[in-house]
Amino acid sequence: MKFGRIQNQKFGTFDGAYSLVTQREIKDSQITLTDHEVEVVTSFFGNTIHTGNVKGSDGASLKTFRLHPSGTIIHLNLVYPKPAKSELRLYIATGKGFMPEVGDVVFFYIRDDELWIGNMSEFNWRFQFSALTDDTDDSSYQELVNQTRQTTVDVFKRKRKVALDVMAEANYRCEATPSHRLFVSKSTGNNYLEAHHIIPVSLGSQFDEQLDVKENVVCLCPFCHRALHHAEPKIAIPILNRVVKQRPVFEKFGVSTDDLYNFYALEKIV
Structure with missing residues (x-):
């Protein structure tokens, strides 16, 4: 490899x-x-x-x-x-x-x-060697997006508005598995969702383009989002495959499916 x-x-x-x-x-x-x-x-x-x-x-x-x-x-x-x-x-x-x-x-x-x-x-x-491991402030970012805290710290300086625009355009449904049951957030009055950057923002130094843009952000239910971060490949890969169909990451950022598997440490090592 x-x-x-x-x-x-x-x-x-x-x-x-x-x-x-x-x-x-x-x-x-x-x-x-x-x-x-x-x-x-x-x-x-x-x-x-x-x-x-x-x-x-x-x-x-x-x-x-x-x-x-x-x-x-x-x-x-x-x-x-x-x-x-x-x-x-x-x-x-x-x-x-x-x-x-x-x-x-x-x-x-x-x-x-x-x-x-x-x-x-x-x-x-x-x-x-999962780029997601480096995103230790993801929980703080989700709290910022969903306004569950008054102040929060996000070392990658992701913009709340980008995430909110993506959620609104997705009609507040999980973009990986629309059939997943959701609950209404008491903080926002909308379905509770989490924002996920398909190309992890921790890889920002490896790209000339900004990664905190709508073309790279999807909204996910907590199950799909946590699965991308933590699940074994047989669970995470199908979710990732569905997610990338929602955004033009291949064209905009010049990456391949194999690149994404590498970013998430999901590749089959031989």
């Missing part, structure tokens, strides 16, 4: 890739790099990667990496095991300082002219 905007925001580079470690790879103490991982690693090491087995390399297979996040320097063997260079293999070992667990996300990225390597559980990866 190739780094997207959310990884660029976290790591400071688009030059990165990630994948899940399989049980076979851990058993054999070697990771077979694929697709974008190969692109990242070969773009860094160029033609210095040894072809053949490690034992016959006379040390030429040993490559230097920076370990994320500590920056510790480690040395791992990296080779093309076959003359055709159809496979790129990285050897891992506890004694070498890098030994992920089955199901971990392993990632590579280039920054400051160095190649970094790291791993974390898939759970932690999806939590840390």
Whole structure:
């Protein structure tokens, strides 16, 4: 998988890739790099990667990496095991300082002219690399929209009027699931709804366009909104797919469905 905007925001580079470690790879103490991982690693090491087995390399297979996040320097063997260079293999070992667990996300990225390597559980990866996780003031924003507090703080400075205009245009119905039962807010006298930015506002630094605009905001019932923030992919993805049909985010912001899945950490990691 190739780094997207959310990884660029976290790591400071688009030059990165990630994948899940399989049980076979851990058993054999070697990771077979694929697709974008190969692109990242070969773009860094160029033609210095040894072809053949490690034992016959006379040390030429040993490559230097920076370990994320500590920056510790480690040395791992990296080779093309076959003359055709159809496979790129990285050897891992506890004694070498890098030994992920089955199901971990392993990632590579280039920054400051160095190649970094790291791993974390898939759970932690999806939590840390969801742009929604960074929106710690979403509850305050919803309180502002629905006037349930006199004063509130929203670090992303979203405008209440944008959300109210969207709700009025949607006739105060959930735009993801119009059939969902709603209740009337005692503060506004309208159906209680929450405003959701399809492209999360925490990614504002990754876009030239303003994200707090009607083209990027939908009104949702609390169930659909919380599901987008917190539900497992099989629940969240159908809701997101329905939501994006309501707004021209693909055209206006130049993103794809895969980009959105990446923003929400809903992509299938392979």
